[in-house]
Amino acid sequence: xxxxxxxxxxxxxxxxxxxxxxxxxxxxxxxxxxxxxxxxxxxxxxxxxxxxxxxxxxxxxxxxxxxxxxxxxxxxxxxxxxxxxxxxxxxxxxxxxxxxxxxxxxxxxxxxxxxxxxxxxxxxxxxxxxxxxxxxxxxxxxxxxxxxxxxxxxxxxxxxxxxxxxxxxxxxxxxxxxxxxxxxxxxxxxxxxxxxxxxxxxxxxxxxxxxxxxxxxxxxxxxxxxxxx
Amino acid sequence: xxxxxxxxxxxxxxxxxxxxxxxxxxxxxxxxxxxxxxxxxxxxxxxxxxxxxxxxxxxxxxxxxxxxxxxxxxxxxxxxxxxxxx
Numbered sequence: 001x002x003x004x005x006x007x008x009x010x011x012x013x014x015x016x017x018x019x020x021x022x023x024x025x026x027x028x029x030x031x032x033x034x035x036x037x038x039x040x041x042x043x044x045x046x047x048x049x050x051x052x053x054x055x056x057x058x059x060x061x062x063x064x065x066x067x068x069x070x071x072x073x074x075x076x077x078x079x080x081x082x083x084x085x086x087x088x089x090x091x092x093x094x095x096x097x098x099x100x101x102x103x104x105x106x107x108x109x110x111x112x113x114x115x116x117x118x119x120x121x122x123x124x125x126x127x128x129x130x131x132x133x134x135x136x137x138x139x140x141x142x143x144x145x146x147x148x149x150x151x152x153x154x155x156x157x158x159x160x161x162x163x164x165x166x167x168x169x170x171x172x173x174x175x176x177x178x179x180x181x182x183x184x185x186x187x188x189x190x191x192x193x194x195x196x197x198x199x200x201x202x203x204x205x206x207x208x209x210x211x212x213x214x215x216x217x218x219x220x221x222x223x224x225x226x227x228x229x
Numbered sequence: 230x231x232x233x234x235x236x237x238x239x240x241x242x243x244x245x246x247x248x249x250x251x252x253x254x255x256x257x258x259x260x261x262x263x264x265x266x267x268x269x270x271x272x273x274x275x276x277x278x279x280x281x282x283x284x285x286x287x288x289x290x291x292x293x294x295x296x297x298x299x300x301x302x303x304x305x306x307x308x309x310x311x312x313x314x315x
Contacts, residue, residue, distance in 0.1 A: 088252075090246050090251070095243055096292045096293065098295055109295065111293075112243050112292055113240055155295055157297065179254070179259055179294075179295075180253055181252075181254075223240065
């Protein structure tokens, strides 16, 4: 989850997020190089007495400043497309989870287990225990097995929502009448927090997502005995 | 939460990747399997056979479709207003 005054991205818990962070750093590096070069040239031009106001037909420099930016754009575009297709890549999923947006809560269905389904509401501030996070905790956490590929099918019952967990590199729109598929996997056990990321009405800020990744065996026990009335 | 009165829930297999629906949009995957199940049951009952082979479609659409959609469609089938050709 995010720390106070954090500047960078949240720590990665899935391979996709590792890729995204690496790509972010790569793009930022290029941006820094370009900005420093431009600033340097601006300062150079402002301070020099030499001018080239009558330069015509400078084919060499035209060639360089056309091809060089094109190469830089390709260097950004190719890794970007690679990650884009990687997020759509689908292995054999172990589990299917349905996340359905409502105004203003998420409901989850684990239909691989006959009738395992529950709603996940925000925890009101006055119910919080010390150490819990305001506006991020929910009453029923979405428990999932770690180190397993999980297919998440995201939809909505009313308006547009968006199911997002930054640590896992997932953000998928929940659209009424449509099922969107996303792949989720965590390499570590723990709690991952997310929030609705598509403005969906007055309580848009108050429908967080909490994923609890636990060991496989514990998950089996959790799933086979949990009955929410 | 631990209710020992009820038996433990059984985990079913989860639907595998379907090359007919390789995209992010899985709406059609859910609907097609629901339709296939209804068609399968209808054909089997017409031939007087056991509808057990249709179980596959049932598992797939149960895992993929939101329960509210399935309820809605089943009501439509009951009322005779379902749009799909079964």
